[in-house]
Amino acid sequence: MRIALIPAAPPSLPLIAEKNGGFTAQGLKVKISALPSTSITTFAPGLGRQYDIAWGTPADVIAASAQGHDITVIAGAYLDSTEHSQAQIFAAKAGRIASLAGLKGKRIATPSLSGTLYLSVLTSLKKAGVDAKDVTLVEVPFPTMLDQLNAGRVDAVATIQPFIGALKGAGHTALGDPFLSVASPAVAGMWIAGRSWAEKNPKKVASFVAALDAADTWVAAHDQEARTFLTTALKLPPQVMAVAPLPDWDSSISPEALTPWIDAVSASGQVNGTLPKPSDLVGTAGKNG
Secondary structure, eight states, X not given: OEEEEOSSSTTOHHHHHHHTTHHHHTTOXXXXXXXXXXXXXXXHHHBTTTBSEEEEOHHHHHHHHHTTOOEEEEEEEEEEOSTTOOEEEEEOGGGXXXXXXXXXXXXXXXXXXXXXXXXXXXXXHXXXXXXXXXXXXXXXXXXXXXXXXXTTSOSEEEEETTTHHHHHHTTOEEEEOGGGGTOSSEEEEEEEEEHHHHHHOHHHHHHHHHHHHHHHXXXXXXXXXXXXXXXXXXXXXXXXXXXXXXXXXXXXXXXXXXXXXXXXXXXXXXXXXXXXXXXXXXXXXXXXX
C-alpha cells in the first residue's frame, strides 16, 4: 500500500503506525512518501498511479472532485475545535488590531493563495464583514511568517501548529481559529483514495483505518514518546514539539461533516466545475462516522 502525506502533525498517524508495527499487525505492507505541502494538490491526480491512499484537506479534495478526479474519502484525520485548535490568525502587536474587522485594508500572509487555510481565512473575514477585495493576501511560507510579521512586511498571518507557539510567544495578537469559521468542530483533514481502488479493497481500507486508530490509542498513553518521535520524523525543533498541542485525531467521517466546506467553497467562487455533493465524496468505505 502506497501512502502519500505531508510532513506535519495532523497527517502523522501513519508514521506512528509504521513505527509501532501497526500496519504489520493489520497484515499491510506500506510505503509512505512524505512530500512538501506544496505537493498536496497532486495527490488526488496521483491516486491509482503513484499512491493508493493520500492525505487531503477539504478545499483540495473538493476542488479535485470538481475537476473530475473520481476520489472518495475513506477516513477522517483530525478534528479542529476550540479545545484542540490547530490554526490561528495573528495580527502584529504593533498594529493594535484587536479583531478580524480591523484587518480591512491590511496585508495578510497565508501559506498559499488556495487550499483549506486560505479558504478559511476568506470565510473568517467575510463573517467579520471584510470582503476579500478589501485586503491584500500574500503567499508566505509558515517558517518565515514570524519574521515577516516582526518586520512589518505584513499586518497579519494565518498559521498552524506548531508555529502558533512562536507567534504567541512574540506577543502578537490572536484573532481566532479560521477553521472554526467554517464549522465547529471542523474536519480539517482526511484520507482519500481512488473510488475504484477503495471499492475493490474494502479490507485494506478497514485495516488502514484500524492501524490509525491503534496509533491514536498508543499516543494517548505515550505522549512524551510520541513527541520525541515526531520531533525527529517531522524535523521540528524539540522545544516546539514539546509544547505544541497534538491534533485531535479522529478517523470517523460522515457526508454531513463536508457540507459546510462545500458551502464555503461555493461561496468563495474559487473552484470551477460542478461541486460534489457530500455523499459523492464519502463513499461506503468512509461511512464510519
